[in-house]
Amino acid sequence: MTPLSAIGWHWTPATLPPAWAALGAAHPQARPARVVEQHRSGYRVSEVIDVVHPAESLPEWQRAGSYRKGEINPEARPAVGDWVLVEGSAPKSLRIVALLPRFSAIKRGAAGEHYRQQVIAANIDTVFVVCGLDGDFNPRRIERYLLLVGGSGVQPVIVLTKSDKPEAEVEAALAALRTLDVPVLALNAKDPASASALAPWLAAGQSIVLVGSSGAGKSTLTNTLLGNEKMKTGAVRERDARGRHTTTHRALMALASGACLIDTPGMRELKPTGEEDVAESFADIEALAQQCRFRDCKHTNEPGCAVRVAIASGVLEAGRVDNFLKLDAEVTGAANQLATRLAQKAQARVQGKALHKRLDAKYDRH
Known part of the structure; x- marks a missing residue:
């Protein structure tokens, strides 16, 4: 496995998309890297597994969140999972000079009165729609997630966490989702043996994003798959099973299997x-x-x-x-x-x- 393939790169010079090759020719001094974190103040990118550096972006990307005339759309900015071309040397003078075209993107309508799109994650193979088998369980919200994922070319998988509920409750939840014609798994997000049911989608080179409401168990599942407590987790309120935003930004992490996992903050508005x-x-x-x-x-x-x-x-x-x-x-x-x-x-x-x-x-x- 090459350093780039460990963070999701699965192309050879012969299979490189033509548009990517053209951008590479236009920037002969640049090299590919992957966006692993996106913050208001900038980006963090990786060229090697578990080595992350800040990267300065183009001025128009830094201003893309405003409404000033002539500036590019926010969805045209790099997002977590994007492949970019960088120049300079890490860690202090790394610059993003080009965004490579995406082969997939999970998007939603951004909050607010004006029409905008927000990219949740880019260049993704699979989406784990995570929902807890407690007060968080809501088939209607799962349908909304599947609508946003549909047509993107990304495989959705419904992951029901907190499966330590009575067997009848688990079976009723599974029955309610069987009409959706997508894989559905019920598991204990804290148990590595139970989480191993996700292995078919975690092969080397695959990129997976976890989506779901706060308290659904995304960060708990991420920690279990990583094998360490990297992501902060929190308890849900007993009266309504609502969770707090323990994950505050999107982040891409490499798994031992060679797959890449993106955890996301809970999304309460899915436009x-x-x-x-x-x-x-x-x-x-x-x-x-x-x-x-x-x-x-x-x-x-x-x-x-x-x-x-x-x-x-x-x-x-x-x-x-x-x-x-x-x-x-x-x-x-x-x-x-x-x-x-x-x-x-x-x-x-x-x-x-x-x-x-x-x-x-x-x-x-x-």
Whole structure:
């Protein structure tokens, strides 16, 4: 295993994506590194397993979180898991000079009134959607996570922690998720033997991100897989099973198996970006919708609605249908915001070109 492959690099010169090779040719003095931490003040990157250094980023990336005109979108900045090209020598003069195109990215709509996307993790092979079998257990929230992951080319795996509950409770939880058509595992996040069930997704060169609410057991599971108490953990409140944010930033860590693991802070707001495919995430409901009497059936009170018939007969859970309708409306709204934003950018480019043309004519510039 090469130093880079130990942190997720699985390309040879012959298989290197053309766009990556072109950037390498444009920066002949640069070398690849992986972003392992992202902070407000900057980045930390790694070229060798367990060796991390701060890296100065391009000025436009440092300003990308603001709304000043002309600056790049926040989602175009490097994120944890990204591969970048760096120049200089560690640890004091390392500079990021280029962001290599991503082969996958897990994104959500950023909080706030303005439409923005936030990259949770980049260049990921698998997402562990972690949910505790206590008050944290919420199939509707799991469906929301799967919607955000869907279409990204990343394999989702639902990981139910705190499986020391009565067997009947564990089985009921598993039954509630079997319609989602993704792998579901119940395990004890504190027990290495139990966590070994995740081994099929932790092979050398694989990159995995853990997502879930605070207190779900992400950091506990990370520590178990690492074999040491690297990540801080905390207890949940007994009255509502809510956890505190013990993880405050995203961080990539290498496992002994050769895989890379990214732990993330708990996310209480999961807004769609508008690029999600609701029909794909709820294929069972979409298939039934094709049997509705009306093509534009809203699946509420319309006559001849196959979806409502399935609910009445126990084939579909009413809560899942309600969540489908809610998420469909959210994705449509976000898609409209995205379309407006893209149109505004296109118009700004047209106006900018027209202005330059007028100035060229006025001042006889060629």
